[in-house]
Amino acid sequence: MFFTLVVLTLSLQGVLSQFPKVCTTSKALKDRCCCPTWRDGSMCGADSGRGVCRFISQPRTQAKSLDKQNDDRLEWPHEYFDSMCVCKSRYHGFDCGDCMFGWTGAKCDKKKDIIRKEIRQLSPTERVKFFSYLSLAKVKKSARFSILTSGNRFDRNTFRFVEASVYDVGAWMRYYAYKPILRNNLFNVTTTFATRGPGFLTWHRWFLLFLEREIQILTGDDTFSMPYYDWSVDAGTCHVCNNDYMGKTSSDGVLTSSSYFGSWRSICSGYYYDYKYCPVAEDGCKMEPLQRSPGTDPTAPTMPTAKDVEEALKWETYDTPPYDHTSTRSFRNIVEGYMSPTDGTTESANMNLLVRLYMGGSMAQDTICSADPLFLLHQAYIDKIYERWIQRKGATNALYPRSGIPGQDPEENIVPSIPTMMNKEFMNKAESFGYSYSDYPTQSLKGATYT
Template structure:
């Protein structure tokens, strides 16, 4: 029986996702080594000069883990499971150095390309149909490289197992597992997680988006593909909640039968238990149908305004002590939506308001990424981050030293693979192979 594993690569190159198939064998787990061979037959493509297998090097001072008695398997990623992983050279990347860094293509990863993410209403009819077709393909195509962890009990390794998953469900599962409560001294702490409520929020979601974008590029062979975004500023109603776009809602919020996503089911829905990792991941019969209820929440009936976005962009500190949901004068906290755009008043705003406005699956945070609206929303959040970095001439150095678990500047963004340090995700987007259109003034 395959035992538990989780992994990461040393090099800070292209993100690929969790659990390479090649690293869930008995031999790999026993040796604590995740250095799969490339097509030349050598580990990490070493014979061809693509990379090498090497010992993990600790990137961060983790004394606070001992002091606070954290024992979560996702913390100190990936040392908990693997002592050796691939370090890829140059523009090479991937779990076996067989892929390229973001924005690079070709057998030698020497062709640089920057794709343009457009507002979804900018897309031509054919571009829009291509996007929907690719999403449907990603939802139905099993990942050839990765599997996911599913377990009924986080405390006992003999209950852990791996299952196949589609490309889109892999993306959704990564979001789900990152925000499970953190295990501390044998109990679960829900005050923070690896993707929200701290300075890692913008970069963690940026990473997820270009992971999915790259997986779709590889799946289709379309190097020009880019995810679209939804500029929701000032909208009184959701203008893309139609069957021509993301789908019209009927009845209890289920999507119209004419919607592209009418039959979609949400992986890990119905299994939001603190002590388990998505035990029903391979059982579609127990998954919820995707649903959406835009504008029916009793207190959230509008999108953030143009002024809300502009005021948020004026905040000069990327983040501020205590680097959590109570931070004031913090661009990150205002953008995430625990702080209002005035920078002083704690309260729901921006990103959080949009999730609440949509209701349904989007408002159930652990499974919200199952709704393709999540992609469009977070691409726009990422565009706001990019505008802020440009306006304030900011670099990755603005990422603060902090003691939030998994959110330190030199910690790996959990649970992605290979390792991206949290602070390195504040590079400009062109470094990762994409940029944004200039739809409406910002």
């Protein structure tokens, strides 16, 4: 019944889903199949040896009830599609028309190695190009993906599918993965598909790679890389919160009009109800401007230090039971910011969480933090810390734990990845995904080596 309603919605309103647009036809939804033809005319580029259309395996850990309302993201992506393109070798993409992260070329046989620099290492020309790319991504409608909205998650009749800009598709993905999990008519607000569990670091690594790749495709610049912001060397004050970089804040807590991002608005803002999916996504005038208020929250008057980073990196175990925000001596939970990096057992806001609270405004709001481009730079630095831990441990996906948290087990598919990718795939060295991080500045870290 749900798919009949979606098809009717598409035919009457001409809008699309958050999935690849070519997979939102009546036939694809009815057949529960997202296997588009590639330019050689075959599904998934099969005639060119790029991929095959196949049933997507997903562990059945959620035990869906047939007579009670459950989340559309459980057992992703089987609420929508059962069969999708599975790409061979180093091919990737919803039609296998792209290359896997880290590879390029017509046959995806050329290794990429882009360097993610600290934003203050960018030359003036590189910085302007970065801001120009973000601006284009913010205004240009995605030709590849759109997003899901709903006025009532309990009623599939209210599900609608609307277009969004390239940047807002990325921001929406974090919003969508963060919404409380619905099972048996009840919302679980203690965890999400992207946070408060083992998937925090791997989900955000995938997220950055996805958005980085979409901007490369949008601009035709295969060398574009996402910069990072190393807040640990700023002595507790945001040194990029000015109009030369990420924007100055006015007295009312919004970015000034002379900022690069002064006109930006936060997709899905203003409506934080658990039972809605971004109901005003089409109406930008109802969305909030970007807000930021560095250092004004009395609970977060400063940011983590380089010493805090080093303390976090000393923890050997990636994650520990119960694999949530109460986990002690857990590298993941310490970096996520719920435990002290010094002793690993004292509950305190630090690392990721402390930075977001310090920034305030949009960054401090869990559902819309990704609307602020500063979140991308912050998350890239968190990923750099994660990469240092992986390098130090020689970690591989074999270390990714089984937690039982919905959507965060090793073989479960990342929500909302299409093409689907498993959580454990992103516990590997950054070089396997075609990027590395610059050193910045090594002297402040007392001999620590960056990669």
